[in-house]
Amino acid sequence: MTTYTLPKDKLPEFLSALSDYEIWAPVKKGPATLFDRLDDLKDVDLDLENQPVISKKAIFPQNEPLFSYDRKGTVTETDLNAVKNTIVFGIRPCDARSFTLLDPVFEGDVPDPYYRARRSKTALLGIACNDPFVNCFCTSIGGSPFGREGLDLLFIDCGDLFTLEVITETGKEITGKASSLLSPATAESSEQIAQAATDKIKRHIDLTGLPEKLASLFEHPVWKEFASKCIGCGICTYSCPTCYCFDMQDETTLKQGRRVRIWDSCMFPEYTLHASGHNPRATRTERFRNRIYHKFKFNMDNFHSYSCVGCGRCISLCPVNIDLIDYLSRVKETE
Amino acid sequence: MNNPYLPQVAKIIDVKDEAPGERPIKTFKVVLENGNSLNHRPGQCAIIGILGIGESMISIASSPTRKDCLEFSVMRLGTVTSALHECEPGDTISLRGPYGNGFPLDDWKGKNIVTIGGGIGQAPLRPIVQSILDNRSDFGDLTVIYGARSSHDLCFKDELLALEKDGPASVHLSIDAEEPGWNKFVGFVPNNLLEIKPSPENCIAITCGPVVMIKYVIKNLLELGFTDAQIFTTMENRMKCGIGKCGRCNVGHLYICKDGPVFSYDTLKDLPEF
Numbered sequence: 117m118t119t120y121t122l123p124k125d126k127l128p129e130f131l132s133a134l135s136d137y138e139i140w141a142p143v144k145k146g147p148a149t150l151f152d153r154l155d156d157l158k159d160v161d162l163d164l165e166n167q168p169v170i171s172k173k174a175i176f177p178q179n180e181p182l183f184s185y186d187r188k189g190t191v192t193e194t195d196l197n198a199v200k201n202t203i204v205f206g207i208r209p210c211d212a213r214s215f216t217l218l219d220p221v222f223e224g225d226v227p228d229p230y231y232r233a234r235r236s237k238t239a240l241l242g243i244a245c246n247d248p249f250v251n252c253f254c255t256s257i258g259g260s261p262f263g264r265e266g267l268d269l270l271f272i273d274c275g276d277l278f279t280l281e282v283i284t285e286t287g288k289e290i291t292g293k294a295s296s297l298l299s300p301a302t303a304e305s306s307e308q309i310a311q312a313a314t315d316k317i318k319r320h321i322d323l324t325g326l327p328e329k330l331a332s333l334f335e336h337p338v339w340k341e342f343a344s345k346c347i348g349c350g351i352c353t354y355s356c357p358t359c360y361c362f363d364m365q366d367e368t369t370l371k372q373g374r375r376v377r378i379w380d381s382c383m384f385p386e387y388t389l390h391a392s393g394h395n396p397r398a399t400r401t402e403r404f405r406n407r408i409y410h411k412f413k414f415n416m417d418n419f420h421s422y423s424c425v426g427c428g429r430c431i432s433l434c435p436v437n438i439d440l441i442d443y444l445s446r447v448k449e450t451e
Numbered sequence: 452m453n454n455p456y457l458p459q460v461a462k463i464i465d466v467k468d469e470a471p472g473e474r475p476i477k478t479f480k481v482v483l484e485n486g487n488s489l490n491h492r493p494g495q496c497a498i499i500g501i502l503g504i505g506e507s508m509i510s511i512a513s514s515p516t517r518k519d520c521l522e523f524s525v526m527r528l529g530t531v532t533s534a535l536h537e538c539e540p541g542d543t544i545s546l547r548g549p550y551g552n553g554f555p556l557d558d559w560k561g562k563n564i565v566t567i568g569g570g571i572g573q574a575p576l577r578p579i580v581q582s583i584l585d586n587r588s589d590f591g592d593l594t595v596i597y598g599a600r601s602s603h604d605l606c607f608k609d610e611l612l613a614l615e616k617d618g619p620a621s622v623h624l625s626i627d628a629e630e631p632g633w634n635k636f637v638g639f640v641p642n643n644l645l646e647i648k649p650s651p652e653n654c655i656a657i658t659c660g661p662v663v664m665i666k667y668v669i670k671n672l673l674e675l676g677f678t679d680a681q682i683f684t685t686m687e688n689r690m691k692c693g694i695g696k697c698g699r700c701n702v703g704h705l706y707i708c709k710d711g712p713v714f715s716y717d718t719l720k721d722l723p724e725f
């Protein structure tokens with residue numbers, strides 16, 4: 117693996133060397149740090165903890181026009197050739213890994229052209245988490261604070277400089293564009309910082325046997341108890357890097373309109389409401405249960421992986437402190 | 452790359468008031484404007500709609516053996532279906548598909564077939580009946596059991612009555628409550644099934660209708676000696692994408708839009724939420 121170093125104060129120069137790309141990065145916006153298109157290179161804010169809105173939208177936008185139409189019914193497809201080569205800079209390893217879990221959903225038997233257009237043109241430049249956050253549990257679910265899965269380049273914060281690990285060909289191409297700013301790294305490895313970071317993770321759960329356990333608990337009263345606190349706000353799903361449910365709506369003016377796809381949430385009753393008034397997931401008990409089953413059983417049945425990367429956002433952001441790890445532990449103990 | 456979200460344009464060539472009941476049903480005959488055929492299988496659906504209003508998953512109510520047009524029988528319920536009910540011959544609609552797995556008709560060759568429908572649930576069963584009529588020697592006996600709330604809610608009444616009279620099939624219609632002039636069975640479809648008692652010998656039974664009806668029909672079929680693998684049904688859930696991506700139509704780990712809507716009871720009985 118090729119490794120370089122980059123002095124920290126050269127980061128704006130590094131990013132400006134990549135001006136052929138559209139760059140997304142964590143940007144300070146008021147009290148929060150949000151992933152957004154980067155207009156001013158100085159705005160990059162690698163404050164990873166304060167990132168309620170996730171980088172997912174760089175590839176799977178929260179609102180995305182699928183096509184437009186006019187009154188005569190002529191349909192014009194959104195021009196996917198116009199999607200620019202993009203760099204997502206400063207993404208957490210867990211969020212980068214989440215794209216590898218979204219891929220089988222959006223590819224599958226019928227590939228989704230919108231997702232594919234962005235995904236194939238987007239490079240992921242991650243930053244290792246030296247200081248994991250209070251609810252991070254990536255190491256319990258196949259990830260790690262220095263995880264490389266899904267990334268093209270990994271930045272490691274080593275004080276005054278970043279160490280850059282080149283992971284893919286795309287990563288190599290990108291470092292090539294800024295080579296004058298980079299020096300080859302000395303043999304010193306990042307393993308010690310990585311171990312220290314992993315040791316700082318406080319939350320753990322042993323998921324062995326969870327899908328099998330869930331298979332026997334579908335009708336168990338425990339779901340009613342779990343869901344009783346939930347107010348159905350949907351934050352857990354909107355903040356989740358592996359959630360992908362969407363709705364499709366038409367936005368129309370007098371002359372023209374467009375069909376837009378919008379993030380949706382399985383925590384809302386309208387998500388499954390039939391026109392007849394029947395609702396197969398009528399109460400929060402069924403919706404809460406479906407969310408857990410989808411992530412920890414159904415996704416395993418379909419794609420042999422959990423639909424979760426352990427980022428901990430659903431725990432940190434839930435307004436009524438529903439703690440996924442506690443609940444999964446309870447599931448494991450339930451007979 | 453093929454874009455699965457882009458609709459085609461289809462022209463309505465005929466609109467029929469199928470059932471004027473409390474929730475009216477109209478049958479639309481449509482042709483694709485580019486002259487292409489959908490190449491669908493019986494039991495598959497299409498997503499039809501109106502640009503600016505939205506789209507709905509609707510069973511293709513005609514068999515691929517009837518090549519002149521596609522038929523959709525639509526019950527008026529909400530936004531899209533109400534807008535469709537306003538349409539007239541000559542209007543265009545959006546159409547994408549076909550979606551879903553369809554019925555494994557090829558596996559059923561040489562067998563006796565019983566369809567058991569309720570209300571609008573006859574729409575996905577109709578292409579089975581048509582396909583069998585169009586390839587009569589490939590199949591054994593055909594029995595059509597069909598009921599609705601009232602005679603005003605029965606779909607495809609004329610053609611079923613004609614089939615009952617002189618067709619190479621036995622037809623058993625029913626309505627839920629007494630009505631003047633009705634001299635056929637009165638009562639729920641699952642009870643009519645017990646009256647008719649089709650033999651499970653070399654037979655496949657396919658049922659579609661309201662969920663409660665399906666559950667009782669299956670119970671009664673099992674009572675008559677049908678095995679799980681001899682029973683098929685179609686399922687329904689709210690849909691948007693039709694291709695297993697938007698997430699909402701799942702039953703357990705399966706998506707009705709792409710893994711269904713046709714399931715054998717063998718598969719279904721193990722799914723949570725059924």
Ligand SMILES: Cc1cc2nc3c(=O)[nH]c(=O)nc-3n(C[C@H](O)[C@H](O)[C@H](O)COP(=O)(O)OP(=O)(O)OC[C@H]3O[C@@H](n4cnc5c(N)ncnc54)[C@H](O)[C@@H]3O)c2cc1C
Pocket residue numbers: 389390391392496505506507508509510511524525526527528529530531532533571574575686687688689690691712
């Ligand atoms: C596999 C399948 C086959 C179907 N076949 C037929 C048929 O042959 N004839 C018929 O009349 N109806 C059929 N339906 C039901 C039909 O799709 C709904 O009644 C219709 O979508 C209601 O749309 P709406 O806009 O009028 O209602 P609204 O309540 O305004 O619904 C808004 C939107 O939600 C979605 N939606 C709501 N209810 C359903 C539902 N039950 N199923 C799927 N999507 C829904 C649609 O996208 C709809 O446009 C079928 C449904 C499925 C899943």
Ligand code: SF4
Pocket residue numbers: 345346347348349350351352353383430433434435436437438
């Ligand atoms: S964030 Fe908490 S309250 Fe909101 S839907 Fe999720 S579990 Fe329920």
Ligand code: FES
Pocket residue numbers: 689690691692693694695696697698699700701706707708709
């Ligand atoms: S309709 Fe979108 S997943 Fe089935």
